[in-house]
Amino acid sequence: MSALGRQLGEGMEALRRQRFYGKRNIVWFPDTKLTGFGEPSQTAYAIVSDIAYYVETGSYDEALRALHACMDNDLRAGELSESGFKAFGLELLYTVLQKVRKLDPQSETLARYQSFSPAEELNRLRTFEEVKAWLTGQVAELLREAKRLRPPYSEPIRQAFRYLASCYAEDISLQQVADHVHLNKTYLSELFKKETGISFNDYLTDVRIGKAKELIRAGEARMGALAELVGYPNASYFTKVFKKATGMTPLEYKMSANR
Numbered sequence: 001m002s003a004l005g006r007q008l009g010e011g012m013e014a015l016r017r018q019r020f021y022g023k024r025n026i027v028w029f030p031d032t033k034l035t036g037f038g039e040p041s042q043t044a045y046a047i048v049s050d051i052a053y054y055v056e057t058g059s060y061d062e063a064l065r066a067l068h069a070c071m072d073n074d075l076r077a078g079e080l081s082e083s084g085f086k087a088f089g090l091e092l093l094y095t096v097l098q099k100v101r102k103l104d105p106q107s108e109t110l111a112r113y114q115s116f117s118p119a120e121e122l123n124r125l126r127t128f129e130e131v132k133a134w135l136t137g138q139v140a141e142l143l144r145e146a147k148r149l150r151p152p153y154s155e156p157i158r159q160a161f162r163y164l165a166s167c168y169a170e171d172i173s174l175q176q177v178a179d180h181v182h183l184n185k186t187y188l189s190e191l192f193k194k195e196t197g198i199s200f201n202d203y204l205t206d207v208r209i210g211k212a213k214e215l216i217r218a219g220e221a222r223m224g225a226l227a228e229l230v231g232y233p234n235a236s237y238f239t240k241v242f243k244k245a246t247g248m249t250p251l252e253y254k255m256s257a258n259r
Contacts, residue, residue, distance in 0.1 A: 047066070047070045047088075047092075048088070048091050048092050048095050050066055051063045051066050051067060051092060051095070051096065051139075052095050052096065052099060054066060055096055055099040055100070055143070055146060056099055058146075058150055058154070058195075059194075060143040060144075060146055060147050063096075063139075063143055064139070064140060064143055067092075067135075067136060067139055068136070071132050071135075071136065085128070085131065086122045086123075086125075086131060089118075089122060089131060089134075089135045090118055090119060090122065092135065092139065093118050093135065093138055093139065093142075094118075096139055096142050096143070097110065097113060097142060099146070100142050100143075100145055100146045100149070103146060103149035103150055104149045107145060107149060109141070109142075109145040110142075110145065118138070121134065122134070152195075153195050153196070154191065154195060156181040156182075156183055156188065156191065157191060157192060157195050157196070159180065159181045160177050160180070160181055160188070160192065160200075163177055163180050163181070164177070164203070164204060164207050165207065168204065168207045168208050168211060168230065168231050169211075169228075169229060169230055169231045170231060171231070171233075172204065172231070174188065174189060174200050174201075177200070188200070205241060205245065206245070208230040208231050208232070208241075209230075209241065209242055209245045209246065211229075211230045212226055212229075212230045212238075212242060212250065213246070213253065215229060215230070216250060216253055216254045223250060223251060223254065226238070226250060227239075238250075
């Protein structure tokens with residue numbers, strides 16, 4: 001009887017999975033896995049951890065892509081029970097909510113979670129597609145709010161901006177700036193490109209050419225001394241960089257500004 005009872009329970013669970021995940025995901029019960037999404041590195045907790053990291057670092061598009069990927073690829077195999085998948089959804093939602101609350105605990109968008117019960121909402125959903133749509137919508141809304149609340153640039157990048165604004169005339173290197181903001185040089189380079197959309201060297205060039213244009217328009221510097229004033233000891237190289245950035249040589253730019 002015990003074996004028959006176990007088989008009956010397995011059969012009922014298989015039918016529940018069929019209803020939850022859909023007819024195309026019918027599997028033989030002993031072959032299913034109830035604890036994860038396959039390989040150990042892709043367990044539910046690992047996915048939550050990855051998405052939490054993306055939110056923490058402001059990579060909101062990456063967080064959303066990771067969510068869609070785990071829904072469309074890993075979860076379609078039906079490797080979690082219905083209750084296990086819903087538990088994963090709650091864990092993910094509350095983890096993202098906690099990260100977003102750090103940006104502004106008083107956010108009106110987040111305030112509704114004080115009277116809103118995600119667990120009750122999930123219990124009313126009957127299929128994988130319903131839970132997937134609900135969870136994706138909730139997380140996407142939180143990510144949009146995080147984008148709105150997050151400062152445009154992280155503190156290390158703002159420190160780098162201030163440093164470059166005051167020291168652009170010196171022989172500055174990425175290593176010097178990394179030391180100033182207390183970050184690894186490679187990490188700072190990646191962070192700079194990610195947050196500004198351009199490389200560190202391109203940003204420094206923009207700062208220097210911008211300062212050169214200001215000096216030219218103000219008439220406060222002789223053309224021969226201009227290169228050194230904005231951090232280029234080589235005048236011919238400065239002229240080449242200036243023309244690439246503006247389409248004119250410094251002298252042509254001066255003539256245009258005077259007109």
